[in-house]
Amino acid sequence: MAPFPLFDLIGKFATYVVYLLIGISFGAVLEMSGFALSTKLTGQFYMRDQTVFKVMFTGVIVAMVLVFGATGLGMLDYNRIWVPPTYLWPGTLGGLLIGVGFIIGGFCPGTSVMAAATGKIDAMFFVGGILTGIIVFGESLGFFDHFWNSSYMGRFTLPDLLGVSTGAVVLGTVLVAILLLWGADLVERIYDPKKKLKPDLTPAHFLGAGVLALMAVGVMVIGQPTVEDLWQRVAPEKEPLLANREVQIHPAELRKLYYDPQVNLIMLDVRDEADYNIFHIKDARRVDLDKLEEIVPELQNAPEGTVVVLMSNDETWATEGWKRLVALGVPNVYILEGGINNWLAVYGEGEHEPLATGGDETLRYVFHAALGDKDPVAEPSQHDEGIEYTPKVKIEKKAPTGGGGCG
Numbered sequence: 001m002a003p004f005p006l007f008d009l010i011g012k013f014a015t016y017v018v019y020l021l022i023g024i025s026f027g028a029v030l031e032m033s034g035f036a037l038s039t040k041l042t043g044q045f046y047m048r049d050q051t052v053f054k055v056m057f058t059g060v061i062v063a064m065v066l067v068f069g070a071t072g073l074g075m076l077d078y079n080r081i082w083v084p085p086t087y088l089w090p091g092t093l094g095g096l097l098i099g100v101g102f103i104i105g106g107f108c109p110g111t112s113v114m115a116a117a118t119g120k121i122d123a124m125f126f127v128g129g130i131l132t133g134i135i136v137f138g139e140s141l142g143f144f145d146h147f148w149n150s151s152y153m154g155r156f157t158l159p160d161l162l163g164v165s166t167g168a169v170v171l172g173t174v175l176v177a178i179l180l181l182w183g184a185d186l187v188e189r190i191y192d193p194k195k196k197l198k199p200d201l202t203p204a205h206f207l208g209a210g211v212l213a214l215m216a217v218g219v220m221v222i223g224q225p226t227v228e229d230l231w232q233r234v235a236p237e238k239e240p241l242l243a244n245r246e247v248q249i250h251p252a253e254l255r256k257l258y259y260d261p262q263v264n265l266i267m268l269d270v271r272d273e274a275d276y277n278i279f280h281i282k283d284a285r286r287v288d289l290d291k292l293e294e295i296v297p298e299l300q301n302a303p304e305g306t307v308v309v310l311m312s313n314d315e316t317w318a319t320e321g322w323k324r325l326v327a328l329g330v331p332n333v334y335i336l337e338g339g340i341n342n343w344l345a346v347y348g349e350g351e352h353e354p355l356a357t358g359g360d361e362t363l364r365y366v367f368h369a370a371l372g373d374k375d376p377v378a379e380p381s382q383h384d385e386g387i388e389y390t391p392k393v394k395i396e397k398k399a400p401t402g403g404g405g406c407g
Contacts, residue, residue: 002076027114036115038106038122045103047191050184061177065215068170072222074233079296079329088151105129155297167220174216178209227293230327238326242319248337249309250389251346255380257307257393258283264306266299268292270321271312271340275363281311281343281380282373289317292324299330307393311336311343313361331396341365346387348377 006015033055034040043049070076102108105126107115112130115123141148158169182201225233241247249257257265267284269276276286287295299308308330310318318335325333336343344352344365358364373379 002070003080027117030111030114031118035111036118036120036123038115038120041108041111042103042106043188047187049192050188053184054181057177057181061174061212064170064173065212065219068166068224069215069219069222072167072219072224074225074229077230077329078224079300083155083157083297085297085301086153086156087149088153090148090150165220166224167222170219171213171216174212178213227324227327231323234327238323242322245337246392247322247333248315248335249392250337250387251343252387252389253391253393254281254309254336254343255347257309258380259382262305263395264303266302266306266308268308268310268321269312269340270310270317271361271363275313275340277370277372278363278367279340279344279365279371279375279378280373281340282378284311284373289321289324292321293328296325296328296330299325305395306332307395308333309336310334312339313341313363314339316361332393334393344377347381351375351377 006018010018030036034051035055040049041052044052067076067078067081071078098108105112105122107123107126109130112123112126116127158173159166162169231238254267257263265283267281269280269284269286270289270292271280271286273286280286299306308325310321310325310333312318312321315335315338318339322333322335338345339361341364345354348365352365352367355362355364355366367375371378
């Protein structure tokens, strides 16, 4: 399933060759579209030339249909595609600034580099301005870094904003885009007296719009895979890890990870609030099992060296959470072996009286007060207790995600 690990499939050198060819092809398309001319780029702001809008918007909606169509067919793992996190107010201000720069300079960052490569002197000055701005920004960020990191909304998309299905958003966006593209063609003919007022619509235009609309309908009909669908796709590979006890780590290994400076440990406690308040491991974060999907973008954007450990009173709920996170593409996810009950059995001897009975996922120790992480057993000891265990954590490198940028 895409995206494919090119480094593993074809090697580093061949991967760089592929990247180079993609970059050259992208630059060639921009050049053929006329994006090396600053007058053409600024023409959109004066309503005389909407080439930039038409080319870029067409590219966006075609990519959107293909991405979500491939995801619905099980050919692409959307969760491994990098989506820029939303910082509402810094992003809004940044968009306004880049728009002003676009009007004044006649280029955006991507088109300026491409135009400079073709020998355009004004583009070379623009690139110099970009480099100067990068240096000034980097040196002055400390004065406004609070605003720069404010209004964080994570991986926020139109389906999240509108509260509707992805397929409905895809179809609606395509229909609106077709109208806007037709309108853009009409607007430039109104503001440019050299062009005929009536748009030159050909059968190819109607065919392209019709095919794109039908594909969008197909995306809505197919729908997007559920977490259960995603798990079924990876189950043949991942189920043996559970059966062979390769992802259930001993409490002593969790203690070691807790104090390892090279590990970014994230502990997720999926028990109910009552049990969590009675006792939980220090720094463990309570998350409802049915809301794990909401923090997946956060886990995927965590730095290299991140290990996620799920825990419940026993292993049933943690195992269910493990399946969900693994299905959604979160790397380095493990389960606390035996859950909190086993943690108390290993480190809480003499501190709490065990209960003789208790069903699955029942806290089987006596607590006379809800101490949370104030209980002495809640904070792992910094000293090696001499407990023998089989290390199981193998930190995998995160799958490359790529970035965004202005074309």
